[in-house]
Amino acid sequence: MVGVSDFPFLSILTGAPLVGALVVAFLPRAKPELAKRVALIWSVAVAVLAVVMWFAYDAGGDRFQFRESYTWIPAWDARFTFAVDGIALVMLLLIAVLVPLVILASWHDADTSKRSVPVYFALLLALESTMIGVFAAADVFLFYVFFEVMLVPMYFLIGSYGGHQRQYAAVKFFLYSLVGGLFMLAAVIGLWALGGKTFDWQDLLSADFTTNTERWLFLGFFVAFAIKAPFFPFHTWLPDAGGAAPAGSAALLVGVLDKVGTFGILRYCLPLFPEASRWFAPYALAIALIGIIYAALLAVGQNDLKRLVSYTSIAHFGFIGIGIFAFTTQAGTGAVLYMVNHGLATGLLFLVVGMFVARRGSALVSDFGGAGKLVPLMAGVLFFAGLASLALPGTAPFVSEFLVLLGTFTVNKTVAVIATAGIILAAAYVLWMVQRTTQGTLNPALATVDGMRRDMTIREKVVVAPLILLLLLLGFYPKPVTDVINPAVQATMQDVGKTDPAPAVQEASR
Template sequence: MGALLVAFLPKAKPVLAKQVAFVWSLLILALTVVMWVSFDAKGTRFQFRTSLPWIDAWDARFTFAADGISLVMLALIALLVPVVILASWHDAEHSRRSIPAYFALLLTLESTMLGVFAAADIFLFYVFFEVMLVPMYFLIGSYGGAQRQYAAVKFFLYSLVGGLFMLASVIGLWVLGGNTFDWEKLLAADFSTGAERWLFLGFFVAFAIKAPFFPFHTWLPDAGSAAPAGAAALLVGILDKVGTFGILRYCLPLFPEASKYFAPLGLVLALVGIIYGALLAVGQQDLKRLVAYTSIAHFGFIGIGIFAFTTQAGSGAVLYMLNHGLATGLLFLVVGMFVARRGSALVTDFGGAGKMVPVLAGVFFVAGMASLALPGTSPFVSEFLVLIGTFTVNKPVAIIATAGIILAAAYVLWMIQRTTQGTLNPALESVTAMRKDLSLREAAVVTPLIVLILVLGVYPKPVLDVINPAVQATLSDIGKKDPAPTSAEGAR
């Protein structure tokens, strides 16, 4: 409704379009807060269930519900979208395209993201999974940078191919699962070993591309660097989480035996992603591509947490999905502020920028420290849970993954040193916009994200209380239990 309203506003009133979009997104945030407060973490697994008739012949319905995993993602969407709208206040002005259309696309993207995380019908999830590509395609292709058309097409084609694999599995589910798309009914379906593995692979390939896991990652650096900063923050902060969420919601519960069979493959891909993404990030000269490559490494940690099959690792993975959205979203937005001032994303075009914009450089430092999971920031909690939960069942994987922490320190500190520290680049003194430090609007953008990163870094309990029951239920679906304690103290 908000997207339609903004889209039909006169082009001659761009400020009104921005204001309506921002207020509408705040309304969604307010409703989500009410939803969070109303959620009973000790109650039934899925709450707020709503189901309306749709396609009776297929037993497909408009069914929505939320457990602790999806609720966390819904809250992240509701928080990031108004922040992105505020951060993108002037982004569309340089594209010479419709400003109301830009903010209508952001609201359209929000509606499809909410739908994909709340859907409790397989076919409805697939529809949102595919439709979600459309607004992001136009945000990149119409409002992005120099390589926007190439990046948009590559993003769309990769996701579309993944969607075709999923469609094949969705059809297979309907045929073999009793002619239904209802998630709860399919949970009780009995598949042969071979059928289950093929169905798992169809979903997994689609989700691995969306996440993205190595070697399906090559679209992300192009899309992340070409997209406007706000759209890139949503792309990497939320849209990619559909992949890891889909594995947790669909692959593991619906195909438990196949999940255990392919778990070693998932762990290997995640480990390679951690090391490979970090090594590529170290050598990047484009700030936006650098941040995109860091996300590939971060998704490796999430993948390890999912396929370790322990409560600690699983809860850490879901918490990592939230914290990565906060930290990397903040990092992309701050990089966008630097790029808007300098007119370039190249690291070599900066150097000593902190002497001209010290407050913005300080925010950049905080975002970087959160990205490398510094203790005291929220990503540290999730990363620690993933590693300790994995170590209890697979020590080699946890040890190798720990090397990613060292590499993360290298690429983040190197990025900060080359852009904001050291001798001032003489070219910056001639750039008028570089003399403008953090504005009031920009402060309003970064403050809620910084506050949440710091608060959840020292007190993550309210979020973990929501996540833990859903993760335990997922592990129960695949017949996995946490390993028994081995120490004498643990045994007591």
């Protein structure tokens, strides 16, 4: 019987945006509107397919579904193998939802640049293809290929279409990621040579390594993912890249691209090197904690809106890191949910900040002030995005942050308590930023800027509405997502060899 689950969802989801990118790239440069429309329609079609896949996914079924495998390089046993577990599935959906919104939000981003407009949208679609590929791959070699190729479109998005200091930021981004990638390359080669000359994830799961080898291999992967995520102290590229990238690309960069790091830790570091993961966990928790506090403090001091949002992301990645390395199902589920919610919340924050920056022509907080009086709706959305980002109850990130802290608390109280301090700092940087930009007396210079007299256009409303809706929906009813994530996280924790602590019940005295 050929059911809907036999449909090659994953290869089509990976391939379709790439085809779209090629089509858009070769559209005439003189007709930018055409390129924009084609790109938008294409990405919406991809999103529809992703939603169909979501419904075809059986949450209680196999760990990996929609498995496809095609021969590629038999000499190395590298194959085009795609398969998703619950973690990858939610990330794919996040990508498929975000990309059309980003395309819509970036409608005029490339107009002012001297570069070709169709190429900008082609790069966005190419980026989508590689991002989907990296989450859908179930072959380590294939994963590595997407992991590296992903850099190329992002590099050109930042370098060609970015703002101030874009060259510096693009090169820094590329070199940091490449260095991480090459560490991973060494580890991938090691994994292949010592793990039985195969790249198949399932087969590698049962490979045996000596303690020392396993730790080195773990480190190779972990460094790459820690740079990608980024965790302190590998984070310095993100504020530059996030600050220089066009707002839409920045939303994808922080919202999705960086999740490859945390996803990679969950999918590769933990199951493939369980002993090493346990051994390194205290250190990983430590850098995650430092990241939370350190990045939050830096965020408080930022005067550039985009850099500020980038720093908040580094702090949030600290929470995800804690959730992963606490090794409880609750914390792990929280971490994955955090990845999704953070994508939505920070994506929204970046997009709305992008709207402010596009109108004002500057990203400096000090250039705003009292903007709420001119553009009340936009200020409201900024406020909401900020609240979501600081994990206010009722918004989706609250659920995930709470789960992470709860799950961590059961095994490591100190870490959970210190991390909670990060929430307070988050309130500080978000509220202070909102206050300085939209509240208070109107900055007289702001009133003279033409753009600031226009509140949100229809297009912009269409961009933010689905994100706000999703943030609220998942804030009140996260069950559909957690149901999908939970079994995958449970399986991962089993691979690491950790079981959740049994609830302590005091024996009643009789």
